[in-house]
Amino acid sequence: MSGLLSTGAWLRERTDPLDAEAAGSVIAARYRRPDGQPTRLFVDEVLPRVTAAANTEALAILLAIGAATPESTGEAARTSATVLAAAGVPAPSWADELAEPITATGFRLLRRTTGLAAGKTAVLCGEFVRAGRRHILAVRLNPLRCGEAAGIVTLRTDLGLDRAIAQVQAGATRDAAGLGGKELDAAEFRWEVSEALAIRAAHEAADLLLGFRPSSDPHGQDVPGYHATALLLTGRLQALPTLRHQPPRPHTAACDELIRIVARRSPTRHPGPLPARWARQEGPAPLYQITVNMRGARQPIWRRLEVPADLSLARLHAVIQAAFGWQESELHEFETPFGTFTAPDPDGPDPDFPGPAPDWPDTRTVSLGQVLTGVGSQIVGVYLLENEWELDIELAKISGRTTGASDPRCLDGQRAAPPEGCQSWDVYEEFLRILEGEDADPDSEESYERLTEIGLAEATDFDPRWFDLEAVNADLSRLR
Template sequence: MSPTSRGRGSRRRTSSRDARSGSRPTVPPTSDTPDTLDACDCPQCSGGDELDLVIDGLLASGELLLTVDDPMEAEALGATLLSAGDLIGEEAEEAFVRGLVPALETAGTAEALATLLAIGSVAPGRLGTAAGDAADRLVEDGIVRPVWADELEAPVTAGDFQRLNDDQGEASMLVCSFHRAGRGHAVIINVDHNDCGAAVDILVLDADKLSEAVEMLHTVASADGIRIRAESLSPEEFRWQAENALAARAVHDAGDVALNLAEFLDGDDDNDGPAYPALAMLLRARLATLPEPSRPPAPHPTDDEDGLGLDPGIDPGLTLLERRAGGAGLVRGGRPLPTSGGPVLIPDGFALAPPSIAPSVALPAKRKKAAGPAPIYQIKVGLRGTKPPIWRRLEVPADIRLERLHNVIQAAFGWYDSHLHVFETRYGSFGRPDAELDYRAEAAVTLEQVAPTSNDRILYTYDFGDSWEHDVLVEKVFSPDPAVRYPRCTGGRRAAPPEDCGGIWGYVELLQVLKNPDHPEYDEKLEWLGVDNAIDFAPERFDAAAVNQALSAIH
C-alpha cells in the first residue's frame, strides 16, 4: 500500500535542497512534455496562484495528518485527493505529477511529507512512483516521518472473502476483511444486479464491529421475510467480482459531473466520512494486494443487451435461492427497497452469514425401534480456517438429535451457546425453526438422517457474527461398546478461540497482540481474557479429560 511496500526504493540525488530553493519547481522538458506550456491545463502550467491555493489546502490536510495515528486516515485523505482527480479526467495525473507533487516537495515540511505519503499509499502508476520518490527524498533531507508511516508500510493480509446473496439474485454484498499491523477493517460492497452489477456503495468499519452488525442484519432480515445466503470466494474471485462492480459504477458515473480539484478539497460538511469515489479509490488499492484474477474483466452490458441481471460469469443456479412468494427485497446501499412489510434498515456493517448447502433430496426416515440400537459414529469436527488446525474427535450415537449434537459441539469447543447456530446439510438447514429462513426444527432430526454413511459431511455454523464454521465428518461407523458412555471425546488439537473475539481474523490478531508485550492493546487484551499474563492463555492446550467432563454434564 505504501511506496515502500509497492517496491519503490529510495533514489538519491546530488543536490536535493537546491530543488526547493525557489517558490515553484522547474519542470524539465521530457519526451512527454508539450512543445508549449499552453497545451497543458494543470496548475503548474496555467498559473501559480491556482497552484499556491491548492498547495495551501494540501498542507493544511498534512497538518491534520500529523495529529492522527491510524494510517487508514492518511489513506482516506490520499484517496479523496486522487478521486477528485479521477473525476476531473486524465489531465489530473499530469497536474499531480508535474505540479502538485514537485510543489509539495519544494515546501519541504513535515506536512508536505505526510501528504505525499498519503497520496503515494493509494496512487497507482507513475503518480504513486512520483509521490513515493518525493517522500523518500524529503526523508533523506531529514524531514521526520509521521508516526503512522511505519505502519503504513506493513504488509496487508486479507481474508473472510464472502458473497452474501438475496434469494432472487437482485442484490448481493461482497464482504472481506483486511488486516495490517494489528488493525483490522472490514469492507462491504453493496452490488445491484439490476444495474449491471454496479457497486451501490461501500462500507468500511472496524473488523471487531462485524459480529454485532451481522446479528442485527439477520434479525431485521428475518423479520421482513428476507433470506440471505453466503458463498465463500477465493481471493482471486473476490477481486474479480469487486473490480467488476467498481468498473460498472465508474461507467455509470462517467460524465455526470467534473469536479474542480480545489472545490473537492473543501469537503462536505454534511458527510461524516469519505464519499463513494474516495472509498472506491481506497478499495482499488486494497484489491491490488490480492492475487490478480486469471480471467479478464467482465464486459459492461449496453442498454440494448439482456445482461442486466446477475454479474457476468456468475452461474444463477449458485446464487438464486428459494424464497417465499411475496417476500421483500434486500436493502441496498443504506436505502431500503420497497417491501411488503415496511422499510428495512441496513446496519453499519455485517459479518459472515452461514454458507448454505442447497437441499437436493428428501430427508431419509428416522431409524425404527425394530432396527435395534443405533451404531456409533466417530466424527471429526474441525474449525474452518484455523492453522494449526483446531479439531475434536467425538464418538456419538448415530441417532443423536441435531439439537443434542449442537450441545455436544458447544461443550467440546467450550462455546457458551449465546448466539444463533445452524446445521447446513444436503437435506436442508436445521436449527431453531424459522419459516422465513427455511430453517427446520433440529430437535426432530437425527445425525444419521442427514449423514447416513461414512465420509458424509455436514456444516455447523455458530455465531453468525464471528461465523465459527465447523466441518463435521463421519469418519467411522461401528457397534457401541456397552462399557462406554457416549458421547465422548477421544482426541483433539488446540484450544478453541475465546467467544466473541471477532472470528478467525480476530483470533489471529489477538494471538499477535499477546506475543508482543509492547503492543498498545496488550494490557487491554489480557484484561478482556481475564488473565494476568499471556502465558496463562494457552492456545496450544487441549484437555480431553476436561472435554469429557463437560460432555458428561449434558442431559
Template sequence: MLTDLVDDASALAEVDDPLEAELAGALFVAMSRAGGEEIMAAFAGAFIPAIEARGTRAALTLLTAIGAMGGEAEKPVTEAARAASARMRANSVPAPTWADDLAQPLTAGPFTRMHDDQDIMSVLIGVFQRAGRDHALMITVDHQHCGAAEQIYLLDAEELPTAVAAIHQGARQDGVKISTKKLGAPEFRWHVEQALEARAVHDEEDGPNDDAPVDANLLDEEEGPGYAPLAVLTRSRLETLPPTRRPRGATASGHAADRTAMDVLQQFAALIGNSGGPAAFGLDLPPARRPAPAKLPAKRKKSNGPAPIYQIKVGLRGAKPPIWRRLLVPGDITLNRLHQTILAAFGWHGGHLHVFDTAYGQFGRADRDLGHRSDGPVTLEQVAPAIKDKFRYTYDFGDDWEHDILVEKTAPADPATTYPVCIGGRRAAPPDDCGGIWGYQDLIEVLTDPSHPEHQERLEWLGLDHRDQFTPDTFDLDQVNQRLRTR
C-alpha cells in the first residue's frame, strides 16, 4: 500500500503549478487531522519516516507537498515532513520541478467580505500570489448555522471576477442586496478562522462516515478536493498573514474516532487513486434565471441623418448625499464608449468588469456563462430610444458600483462642441477599489477622524499627506472634462 501511495505521487514531481502539489499535501494532512491527535502522532512518527525510507524522488515529492502546509493544528505531521524532506535533499535526492517556485514568498491581497442585507450568508475572498501565479480562496459562510464555513472554492484569479459577478447577478434577480467591504489581512484572517472553527465543531459533532467508500468531505469524485483539504490549504494561507486583529474564539478539539491510523492511510491511498491526481477546481454556479429580453432595435442608418445629442444623468446608487454627473453624448455612441465616458466622469481607473442592464439584455464584455453580450456594436439610442428611458450600469462586480442612467432630453449636435462633455455634477466620486458604497462610507469616517487607528494607513493608500486633501463634497467640472478629452 505504501508503495502504491508513493508511486501515485510520482506524477506530482512534474506538475507546472505547485498549487497542485500543495493540494495533495493538504489531502494527506486532512486525512491525518480527521483521526484526531493519536492518529496524527502515528502519521508523524510512523508513516512519514516510512515514506522517507523509500529514498526516491517520488517520496521526496510527497513529503515536500505535505511539509508545505503550515496550519498550527497540523504541525506534528507537517514539521515531521519538512524535517524528512531536508534530510533527503541533503542526501542529494532530486527535488520536484516546482520546489523552487514553492520556496518563493507568498504575497496576499486584496481581501473582501460580501454579505447580504439580512446577514444570512457571507462570502470571504482572499487573493494570493506566488511565482507569478495568482489564485483566490472563496469561503461561503452560513450565519444561520453558527457562522460556520459552508464551502471553500479554489479559483484561478482570472475566474474570480466572473464568480463575483454571478453572485451579484443572482442576488439582484432574487431581490437581495449585497454589501461589499474591503478587509485588512488581520480582519480577513479573523473572519475565516471563526468560520473554520465553527465548521470544525459541527464536523466533530457529526463524526466520520465510516460506511462511505469515499468521504465527500475529503474528496468529491467529480470536482476534486473536498472541504477538508481545502480547509487545510486555507489555514496554511492564513499562517502567512499578520496576526488576527480580534481575539480568536474557542477552538474545537479533534475527532474522537474509532479508526486506526492504518484505516485512515488506506482510505487516503484509495482517495489518491480515485481522484486521478489533485487539481484546483472552479466555482460551479447554477445558470442565472433571466427573463427573455426584448428584441434590440436596429442601428441608425446613414439615411436617418446624424444622431441627436443625448443629455443623460448618471447617478451612483446608494450614495448619500447623492453623487451624479450630467453628460452630453451622441445618441449613436456605443455602450463600450459610454462605459469609458462614465469611467472618466467618475474618475474610475478601469480594469474591472462592467455590464449595462437594459430592457434589451445585458451588455458588457461578452460572456456566455453570465449571459452578457458584447457592448462594442450596441449604441445608446438602441437601448434607450426615448426621453425618460432608464437603464443601469454596474462597474466592478466586487465593489458593485451601480449607476442609474436617465435620458433627460435630446437635441441637435452643436458643431462648436466636442462630445462627450460633462455639464454638471455633484460631489467627488469614491476612489476605485474602496469597497463599494459601504466601504466608501467607512473610508470617510476613518479619514475625518485623525485618532482612528487606520487613519494614516488610508491616507497613504490614497497617496495623500493630510486629511484636508480628501474633499468628498467637492465637484470639479473642469477636471472631469479634462479626463473626458484625454480618455
C-alpha cells in the first residue's frame, strides 16, 4: 500500500492524463493471473484499501486504473473514484482532461521496403487526440513469429501522424530507409492490432506450456512493459468499429500444430461453477474407483485405485506417485473441465515469473469429487512438469462408505512406470533397448553412463514388466 500511495503522490504532480493511464496500466498488469484475468486479490483487497485511504493520492490511483482497465475491474475503480470525489476528496489537475472523450484521427501500417530490413519489419500506428493533446500508439510486429505484437510504445507528439512519420523517414539510417506507409481505416486498424495481440497471447500460452518463462521488463518499472501497454491499447480499440468477415491471421504450420497441442492440453471449462467440496456433516464421502493410464506408452502402463471422493488433488498426486513407484516431487498439475489446478512452487515465487497468483486455486484446495462428477468423467494429471508424464484419470465406479476413514489402495495394475530420470518416451525407449542389448552391451561403460543419468546403478535395477500389488499397497500405506 505504501508503494501504491507513493505512485499516487507522483500522479498528483503530473499534468498529462496519459501519465495516469500509463501508471494505471502498470498497476493493473501487476495483479493479473497468467491467463490475463485480474486476481481476486486486486478486486477484494487492493481496490478497497486504496479507497479507504480517502485522499488525493488514492483518488489519483483509482482514476488511473479506471481509465487504463477496460473490463469490470476498471468499472470498480471508477465507481470507487466517484465515491471519493463525492465525499470532497480533491482531484488531481488532470482529472477533468482524463474524462474528456478520445478521438481517433488516423491509422497507418508501415513496412520497410528497402535495405537489409526490407520485408522484415512492420509497425501499426494509431493517432489519438484528447483535450487537444495528441499521442500515437505504435505496435511493432514480428514476422518471424506469425506477425505477433512484439512491442508497444506510446509517442507524445504535437506533429500529427503524417508529420511524425515523415520525420522518422527523414532521420532513418540507410539500412532502415524506405519506410513505406499504407493508410488504414479504424476497423482495419482494430482488426490488425487485435490479431497481433491474440497471436502474442497464443504464443505465450504455448511457451508457458513448454516451461519457458518470460523475462522481466528490461525497461524497469518506470516504463510500462508490453502487457501493461497492451491493456491501455485494448481500451482504445474498444471504441473503434469492428471489421466484418475477416478471417483470423494464420500461424506458421509448425506454430499452428503447437497451438493445437495447447488447445488439447487446455480442456473446455464446464458451463457451471466448480461444485462444492464434500461437507463433513453430510457423512463419509463415497469411494471412487479410478483408472490411471500413462498417456503415450507403447505397452499399457496403468493402475486401478480406490480413494475417497474428498481426497484433495494434492493428496491424489502423492497417491499416484506411490502407486507408480515414483519419488516425492511437488511438480504437478491437474487439467479438468473446470480449469487447470497447479501445485504452488515449493521454492516460492520467481521474481521474473511469479506463476499462479495467490488466489489461483491450487491442488490443495480442490478435491477429486469436485472435478470427477460422474462415472466416465475424466481429468488429466501431469507429473514432473519438465518431463510431462501425462496420466489419463477416469472415474470407473462410485460406491458407498460406511465409516469416516478410508486409506487409498491399489486394486490392480500393469507394468512398471518409466524411471523418473527418463525425460521423454524417446529416452525411455532408448533405455529399454539398452536393457535388451539392442543398442549397446548393458554392461558397457557407455550403457553405465546412460543408466547413471537415468538414476540407476545397473540394468538389473529395473524390470519394465514389474507390477507387485502387495508392494504397491505397502508403499501406499506409508502415506497414512
